[in-house]
Amino acid sequence: MLSNRLIEYAEKKYAERLPYLETVRAGLEEGFSRCTPEEAALMRFFYGTMPLRDAGEYDFRVFLSFVRHGLWLREHVAWCAALPEDIFVNHVLYYRINSEDISENRAFFYEQLKDRLTGKELWKSPRQAVIEINYWCAEHATYQASDMRTASPMTVYRSGKGRCGEESTFMVTALRSVGIPARQVYTPRWAHCDDNHAWVEVWAEGRWYFLGACEPEEVLNKGWFSHASSRALLVHSRNFSDFTGEEAEECIGREGVTWFYNNTSVYARTRRLTVAVKDREGKAVKDALVSFEILNMGEYCSVASLSTDEKGEVHLTAGLGDFHVRAQAGGYFGEQLVSGARQERAEIVLAAAVAQDNWIRDVWEPKEITAPEDYPMNPGAVTPEQKQRKRLRLAAANKMREERIRSFYREEAAARYPEEKELLRIAAGNFDEVLRFLEKDGNPHRKALLHSLSAKDYLDVRAAVLEDALCGAEKVRGAWPEEIYREYLLCPRIYYEELTAYHSFIDGYFTEAEKEAFREDPEKLWAYIEKEISYEPALDYRTICATPVGCLTLKQGNETSRKILFAAACRTLGIPARLNRVTAEPEYYTGTQFRTPGKSVGQEKADAAPGNTDxxxxxxxxxxxxxxxxxxxxxxxxxxxxxxxxxxxxxxxxxxxxxxxxxxxxxxxxxxxxxxxxxxxxxxxxxxxxxxxxxxxxMSLREGSLEDMLVNNELPDFEVTDADGKRCPAARLTAGGSAVLCFLEEGAEPTEHVLNELMQQAGDWNAVEAKLIFIVRDAEALANATLARTLEKIPCVSVYFDPEGETPEPIARRMYVDPEKLPLLVVTKHGMTGIYASSGYNVGSVDLMLKILSR
Structure with missing residues (x-):
């Protein structure tokens, strides 16, 4: 079943990795001895390509479960058997998708989906199977913002929610579980707004298609992000191996164990950029690091880092907007703005020496950053019948998911813990695990420990991990001020690592003499970590960090992992410790202040309060x-x-x-x-x-002109209902000039503010040559007093109804404003061309619309 090429590749990669696996090698070899030849080959493929930290975090049997399920699919599922081998191993077999916690899950997901595909006779139609699986995903998970730790697919299933990176990991897992190749696709940062996004691509019938995770559509290559992605500067996917076929995609480059592939041209208009790096004498610089950065969230975020070739050049296919490009080599650097819309080539001179200070200008330097323009790369047309079918199925999916998640919460059990009821509700499918920890005894610090955790921790924390933290901290209870004790000793959470029972592991790892020496002087603990915990960047995936247990097991860890290990070991030894909130540097508490190990006394870090630093x-x-x-x-x-x-x-x-x-x-x-x-x-x-x-x-913000406020975005047509119950296309309502569409939520404070501002300028609105259209859910909205007064003062307003309430979201997304906030105000011209939009209440938005209409 496996080619000689793959077997040889796996053997080679595993042999190269062996020097770093010495602490677990005996267990691996014993595990291989119990495998079939094909299982052993694929397990070596895993251990030879995985992020090194995974080998110290997860048991052999976890990886073996992925191998056995993948081999079963290859043998029994027709579409999986027909796949090219590189597609199979990278996008069906492989256990890791991005930075999620790893657990056995493929067989579980397969069991959930197999009868559904059989009942709908979809095993012979992978494209239709993908659509059906996305509806299943929507029945079990929806979007919810959270912190940067990526929960496992099983946690998303149990909790019913996840951010886009977790939703896409969840869906890729579901697809791979039935043998459909899938991968997460990612724009690290948008160019046009302060955010990022992840979605899914599937391989079906010889090509890749895209779709939104847990956001089903009736066709592939359609998603709410289609327009947004047309404005992307970079879209990429990743592999954890370079085992590729003959038609490999454009490889952006390698970072640690991860190979990134450029998918931007699928979604946006692109140009191949060349950046040439030269020294101060005009000579080409080989092996200079060139970082392509996007100004997003107020910072330059690096989205691609490439090394220059023999000609001192790097090349990147990118969207038609502005990058901040920084090049560096040998202690020198240079930087400039590069425009994908106007340039094919840029030259950067490494003129600044970081060791000198003559490049520090200490003046404000203005920068104009241009985002790519909107372009209909993937319109994804659907029929009215498909829209209606999606609406009905999605409503049913939402109801099913909400009922399932509500069923986890047991009021009679939670009632015994009134202060913990909300966190037990948040825990969803992890309710019993959290309750088990609470119920064990009457120790009041059980509650304190739970309240020290993040909201996401309630979704997946194990009672055994909490018990380990409580027992470890109890040894020094009363030795420190209560606030210090709860935050920096009792709480097991240090950064965004996976929570493990590190107290008992660390306590048993070091000798009594070592522990006593570390307690007397935490600087010795840091010196031990710096000496004994190695780091091999080429085998790292920097998006994830090792846990304290994994770090000590392999004696390997990146910079963040070692900092977490220091704080965890300190807490185990009874020394309050943390990672500084601002700098993410490790710190231990001396009794009067927090101090960073490895620095001289007096170099304590800031915690956003003046007077603590130099x-x-x-x-x-x-x-x-x-x-x-x-x-x-x-x-x-x-x-x-x-x-x-x-x-x-x-x-x-x-x-x-x-x-x-x-x-x-x-x-x-x-x-x-x-x-x-x-x-x-x-x-x-x-x-x-x-x-x-x-x-x-x-500091001052550079304000924009009125022209800066305007866009030209074609809006999708939609239907509303008039007072007689007749369906009216929006294009007909807005035809013949300018219009203002106001999607309102009567009674809600933001809408009340907007209506009051409209009434204050009623004379201007009655005189303006534009149609003013209010859209509310139903006729009952007209009973709202503020809305009734507005209609009385501005009689030119036309009122229509949107009973399903589904129209505002796609309009808001098309105008690149927050889709979750009402009221949504949209100014249009020439029918359905949106030129300005505002969501929620923004002071001055009503006056600004008048100015726009009076131009």
Whole structure:
């Protein structure tokens, strides 16, 4: 069943990996001895290509479950048997999709889906099977924003929710479980808005198709993101091996064990960019690192890093917008904006030496950042019948999912814990596990421990892990202030790692003499970690980190993993420890302050409070309410040759001033104001802070003009109902000039604000030459007092009804505003061309619409 080429590849990769697997090798070899030859070959394929940390995190049998299920599919499922071998091993067999927690799941998902495909006679039609499986996914999971830790597909199934990366991992798992090749496709950052997105591609009938995960459509190559992806600068997929076929896609490059493939041209208009890197003498620089960065969330985010060839060049197929490109080599760097819309080639000179300070200008430098324009690459047309079928099936799926998730919560059990009822409700399918921990005894710190966790932890934390943390911390209860004890000893969560029972493992790992030495001087613990825990970047997947248990098992871990290990070991030894919220540096508590290991006394880190470090920065603004971290501004510190953004998420200006306590060093401030068309008016300032210095810097946002507010987006037509119950196409209502579509939620505060602003300018709205159209759910909305007064004061308003309430979302997405907020206000011209939109309540939006219509 396996080719000699694959078997030889697996043997070679495994042999290359063996020096790093010494601590687990005996167990692996014993496991191989119990496998069939084909199973052993594929297990070597896994262990030779996986992120190295996985070998220390998961048991042999977990990987074997994926191998056995994959081989069974290859033998028994016709469409899987017919696949090219590289497609099979990378996109059906492979256990990892992105950064999710790994658990045995393929057989489980297969059992959920097999009868459904059989009953609908879909085993001979992979494309139709994909559509049906997506409806199944929608019945079991929907979108919910959460933190950056990626839950396992089983957790998504039990909880019924996940962010887009988790939904797509969930769906890829479902598809692979029945032998359909699938992969996650990802735009690391959008160019036109502050976000990213992941979706799914499937291989069927000899080609790749795309679809939104848990967002079923009646056809493939259609999703709400189709228009958004036409504005992408980069879209990529990934493999964890370079075992490819003859028709391999464009490989962007390798990062650790991951190969990234460029899929941008499927979704957007593209251009092949060439960046040439030269030294100060004009000579080509080989092996320079070139980082393509997108200004998003107020920071330059690297989305592709390539090394220059013999000619000193790198090449990237990318969307038609602006990158910030930074090149570096040998302690020198250079950077510039590169436009995919206007340039095919750019040249960067490595003129700045990081060891010198003559490149630090300490002035505000304006930047104009242009996003790619919207273009109908994948229109995905559907019939009215398909739309109606989707609406009915999706409504049924939503109801089924909500009923299933509600069924996990047992009121009679939760009632005994009134303060924990909400977290037990959040736990969904993990209800019993959390309850088991709560019920064991009356220790009040059980509740305190649970309240120290993140919301996502309730979905998948094991009672045994919580018990381990409680027992470990109980040994030093009373030795530290209660707040310090709860946050930095009792809580098992350190960063975004998978939670494990690390207390008992670490306690048994070190000798009593070692533990006593570490307690007396935590600096010795850090020295031990730096000496004993190795790191091999070529075998890493930097998106994930090792747990403390895995780190010690393999004696391998990346920088973040080692920091987590230090904090976990400190907590096990009874020393409060953490990762600093702003810098993510490890810190231990001395009794009076937190100190970073490996630094001299007095170099303690900031926790967003002045006076704790050696320098301070005072930022002055005119209106503090406009300054939102990771939206309108960020600050980064130079680390080596790269600026690393400090994490001040949630920090607010107190009036017009904000003081930050910082270490001495080189910093870069970025400010940005994003326009409705996706473009940004930005500025950056690089400066140096000396030891003991207190600097003051004034910041301002560059406001846009009225023209910056406008777009030209063709809206999908939709139908509403008039007072007589007749269906009316929106294109007919908006024909013949300008119009304003107002999707309202009567009684809700944002809609009340908008209606009041409309009434305040009633004379202007009665005089304007545009149709003012209100769209509400049903006639009952007209009983709302504010809405009734508005209709009385502005009699030119036409009212229509949208009983299903499904129209605003696609319109909002098409206009690139928040689809979850009402009211939605859209100005159109020439029928269904949207030129301005606002969702939720935004001060001045009503006045702005008048100005737009009066142009």
């Amino acid at each position: 320098a301070s920065l005072v930022l002055q603004v005119e209106d503090g309410s406009k300054w939102i971290y990771y939206q309108t501004w960020t600050i980064g510190k130079l680390d080596g040759l790269q600026f690393v953004t400090l994490d001040y998420e949630g920090l607010r200006f107190g009036g017009n001033c904000l003081e930050l306590s910082l270490e001495p060093g080189i910093y870069r401030l970025i400010t940005t104001s994003r326009m409705p068309n996706g473009n940004q008016h930005a500025a950056e300032r690089t400066f140096q802070l000396a030891d003991g210095e207190r600097r003051e810097i004034s």
